[in-house]
Amino acid sequence: MKKNEQRMIKIFLSSVVTILLFTNGMAVLADDSSTDMTGMSDVTQKAPAEGMEQSNRQTAEPAIRSAETVDSTINSFQETDLKVQEKEDAAAAVQTEPASTDSNEQGQSVSANTNTQPQAKKLSNNSHQEPMQMVSAANKEGAVLETAQNQKNGNMINLTTDKAVYQAGEAVHLNLTLNNTTSLAQNITATAEVYSLENKLKTLQYTKYLLPNESYTTQKGEFVIPANSLANNRGYLLKVNISDSQNNILEQGNRAIAVEDDWRTFPRYAAIGGSQKDNNSVLTKNLPDYYRELEQMKNMNINSYFFYDVYKSATNPFPNVPKFDQSWNWWSHSQVETDAVKALVNRVHQTGAVAMLYNMILAQNANETAVLPDTEYIYNYETGGYGQNGQVMTYSIDDKPLQYYYNPLSKSWQNYISNAMAQAMKNGGFDGWQGDTIGDNRVLSHNQKDSRDIAHSFMLSDVYAEFLNKMKEKLPQYYLTLNDVNGENISKLANSKQDVIYNELWPFGTSALGNRPQESYGDLKARVDQVRQATGKSLIVGAYMEEPKFDDNRVPLNGAARDVLASATYQTDAVLLTTAAIAAAGGYHMSLAALANPNDGGGVGVLETAYYPTQSLKVSKELNRKNYHYQQFITAYENLLRDKVENDSAEPQTFTANGRQLSQDALGINGDQVWTYAKKGNDFRTIQLLNLMGITSDWKNEDGYENNKTPDEQTNLLVTYPLTGVSMAEADRIAKQVYLTSPDDWLQSSMISLATQVKTNENGDPVLYIQVPRLTLWNMIYINETIKPETPKVPEQPQHPARTLEPAIPQTPEAVSPLPVANKQAVDENKNEIVSALTGEENDLQLPTLSKRSLSISQAELPQTGDNNETRSNLLKVIGAGALLIGAAGLLSLIKGRKND
CATH class of the missing domain: 2.60.40.1180 (Golgi alpha-mannosidase II)
Structure with missing residues (x-):
């Protein structure tokens, strides 16, 4: 064979081999291309070798670290923005993405179960997410069943944050426990996606190498939503899952995040009251129980608290003493240790929430010495529930006087009570005054107390606004709100300087819908609507659930009382529907309370009556769990529910x-x-x-x-x-x-x-x-x-x-x-x-x-799926094989021609 012919054959064969390698390489690339086609940037984690022994762990970890494709150590916090965001201009709005309908991203229970090893569910890195694709009912039904099975298996994440609410510009510190529930030592990764409504804003990851059945709880600073990532006065949803190195989901859960410089925009109000364990007292020994409840309420995003009945007396609310007796309280003789109250106020502040001190606005306890002369009281115009006409307006229990009332127009009273409340709030570290009334009444001033001329009388509600405005002038550094019982006087109070609007509603009140009692869900909505229209504010509703009633011989007077005797719980859906009716309308149901009450069952209390320490119905674990999820919803979607809606x-x-x-x-x-x-x-x-x-x-x-x-x-x-x-x-x-x-x-x-x-x-x-x-x-x-x-x-x-x-x-x-x-x-x-x-x-x-x-x-409108990738891969393989056959045929022809020569 001539040298030039040998050279040609070598070149030809090299070309054929090159074509073959190229086409097969392209086929392999087409097969694997879907792993790089996700809608968000993923942090790639390489799993350690299966079957790794514990003794080899120290030497294996450096190798695992070096194999990581992210610029961080195995224990570092990893933050990744969406690829779609990287493609956008920095000044453009975040790309809108519909929330995934995959059941992997649907809600889970708050309770974590680290003792179970649920069957892992595969998380696909390349799940199909066609923008705005409509999801069939059948698909959603499957997701529902899968979510229900997840709850049954107990694979729910326990996710907490360091605060209940964040100021604009603050970093959000996440805390969770990673559990390796598998039989292999491997990387366990927490992935958190931050959503604003349907828009996914950011993806965060944290990875830890864990042995089988080993757990690790993140420390502050390890898993963080960076400062300035979230806008002010917005609710966000955080969707978190924990997965192994093969992307099998082990645990998952949802959590709302609130960024609010001013709690008054979206108030989420709860109560703190005395414990039935100790005669409705607030004592230092019960602080662990209160702290446990406040921790749960922090994770329910409560941003404001109402400290109920922690005052010594109406005219001396919170003296600077170690402890005081509530001598006016003859039914339980409660005590308040001021250090316990201050500790609770401090704990509330640590969560980013505010603390309001409860006190009546006009009252003097009947057993206390009068602080002002008789000329400053108000007097009944008519004989009724507050005593005889011409007498000082008096509230009694079992015919025993509890409180007398001063004239809200009295300058002397305005000066006295503003000074007393200023000192009380300073002593306790409170942020504001939750004022209360006993209701409305037609009254007379002292100089007209014997008059029967209605022109000389006035309704208390006629002057509440003037009183509140005077208090705000005298207490400008403190928040102020008033309980307008049944909310029937909003037209008179609309222009008052209240920071938030609070109404205690009862079925016997007159509905905002007209001449009917406010006993239905629709009546609650009507009151919320009325307040928003009059003030532009979101109404806080004190609507107490079930309220068991007994006679003097402890004979039950309603079904709720019979439930108490049967040691029953609140009816879960009864509580949730009332919360839903108020929240859907744009208000907030104040129903949660920290009461250090054994009936809470390790959860958070639910208010059943106007005297908050009384909680005789039990709170089930189901109700506590669902209350948690309702609070997440109300927070995450606050802008849809009550942002100028x-x-x-x-x-x-x-x-x-x-x-x-x-x-x-x-x-x-x-x-x-x-x-x-x-x-x-x-x-x-x-x-x-x-x-x-x-x-x-x-x-x-x-x-x-x-x-x-x-x-x-x-x-x-x-x-x-x-x-x-x-x-x-x-x-x-x-x-x-x-x-x-x-x-x-x-x-x-x-x-x-x-x-x-x-x-x-x-x-x-x-x-x-x-x-x-x-x-x-x-x-x-x-x-x-x-x-x-x-x-x-x-x-x-x-x-x-x-x-x-x-x-x-x-x-x-x-x-x-x-x-x-x-x-x-x-x-x-x-x-x-x-x-x-x-x-x-x-x-x-x-x-x-x-x-x-x-x-x-339609099918034609959908993007290309993996079926077309497979077709393309097969086509490339056929081309490669064809090139090989052509090369072989050419080689044989050359050899045959050479022999003929």
Whole structure:
């Protein structure tokens, strides 16, 4: 063979080999490319060799560290921003991403179980997250079942923070325990995702090498959301999971974060009171119990506390002495150790919260020497519950005087009580005064006390605002609020200088809806609405649950009292529904209390009556756990619930999948319905769904377990929402930005995107049809109206490719007559007209055929999945094999030609 021919053959063979190696390399790259296609930047962790012995751990760890692909040690805090954020301009808004509908990211219980070793659940680094992809009810049902199984297995994370609330610019220190529940020594990683509504802002990671069954609790400074990462007056949701080196999720949980320079914007108010263990006293020996409760309440994001009945007397509230007796309290002879109170105030301040000292605004205890002459008292205009006409207004218990009352217009009293409260708050380290009243009464000044002329009289509520404004002038450095019992005087108090608005509400009060008692969930909403409209503030509601009642011989007078005798607990759903009714309306239910009470069962107390130390019903672990999750929800979504949010004129309706209407009464005064109403804020709308199916609408539930308050859970609901005045193009855009969240166990504050359609009614107006997979107690649908920038995204590739199914479309409702409503007192008379307007036919819920604009994403519109990667990989392999065959054929031809020569 000639040298030039040999050289040509060598070159040809080298080319063939190069082509073969290149094409096969590309095939391998295509197979593995999905691991680099995630929507967020992941911190890659290399697991140690399986079966590593403990004796080799010290020598193995340096090698593991060197193998890390992040610029940190194995024990260091690791922070990673989203890839999508890295692609954006630094001044641009954070890229909007819908919350994942994977059950891995749905809510979990707060309680951690380190003694169990649940079956690990695979976390895919390349799970498919198509932006705004609608999720079918069937998929969500699977997620619900998986979440329920997770709770049964006990794989929930115990995540805490160093504060209940943060100032703008503060770093957030996270604390959690990493448990290696596997049989292998390996890296265990905590991943925390920070969400603002549907937007994922940041991803944080912390990794620790642990032996089997070993645990490690992070220390302050190791796992931190950096300072200046979060905006002021915003609620955030932190979604955390703990996984092993193979990305199997071991534990998971959700936690809200609040950044608020001013607690008055979103008050989350709780009480601290005496312990029944020691005759309603506040003693140093009970501080461990109080601290335990305050730690839980810190993690419930409580930002303000009401120190109830820790005063010596109404005119000498908190003297600078080691201990005092409450001599006016003849039923329990309580004692207060001032060092214990100061320690609790200090602990509250450490959490970032404020401490308010409770005291009456006009009272003098009957057993105390008068501090002012008789000329400064107020006198009854009429004979009644406060004594005879012409006598000093007096409050009595069992015909025994407890308090006398001074005239709020008296300059002498204004000077006296402002000085007394200033000294008391200074002595105890308090931040403000929680003022109380005994209610309203028609009264006379001393110089008119014998007059029967009504023109000489006045209502106490007529002068409360003037008194409060004088107190703020005299106590400018302290917060101030007043309990307007039943909230009936907001029109008189609207212009007062109160820092927050607090109402103690009772069923016997007159509803803001009109001439009816405020006994239903809807009456609570009406009062919250009224206060917001008058003041722009979020109402704090003292609504006490169940309130057991006994006669003098301890004979029960209601079902709640019979529950006490049976050593029963609060009815969990009764408490939660009242909290939900108030929060959904934009208020806050003050129900939680630190009482050092054995009935709390290691949890946090729940207020049952106006005298806070009395708690005779038990708090179950279930109620304590769910109270925790409701507080996370109220905090994480505070901007949707009460950030300048108003009632919406739109009238949404809720139906079953077969067309039966479940929403009957937008006012919420009737039970046996899905109470449905809409609210709107700045560039968003919400639809509140409260499940009252099969239960009554009374909020207090004095009947206890004799009145079941657990509603019938609903699935596969259809909610219609009219978009009157909105173009079809705008309706189509809005329909892609519809989400749902819930504090209940199936979501625990996670947010999911919903399947929607846009239809038109007979007037040509668009109507949004929204598919809701499940309703336990409370759901909130969130409709984002902002225009989001279209940012191209690299498709994410699933590890286990599967055909993407078309999302389920809400079933066309059938023509079914609405359910009759019991006790139909104020049902919307135009309900049938509204349904007709939506459908174009009288009582016919068939979807209109004029325009069926489905927003479901077709198979062709979805990004390429792993199936196409596999096809591309196979094609490259075929090309490589073909090149090899061509090369071989060429070589044989050369050899044959040489022989012929």
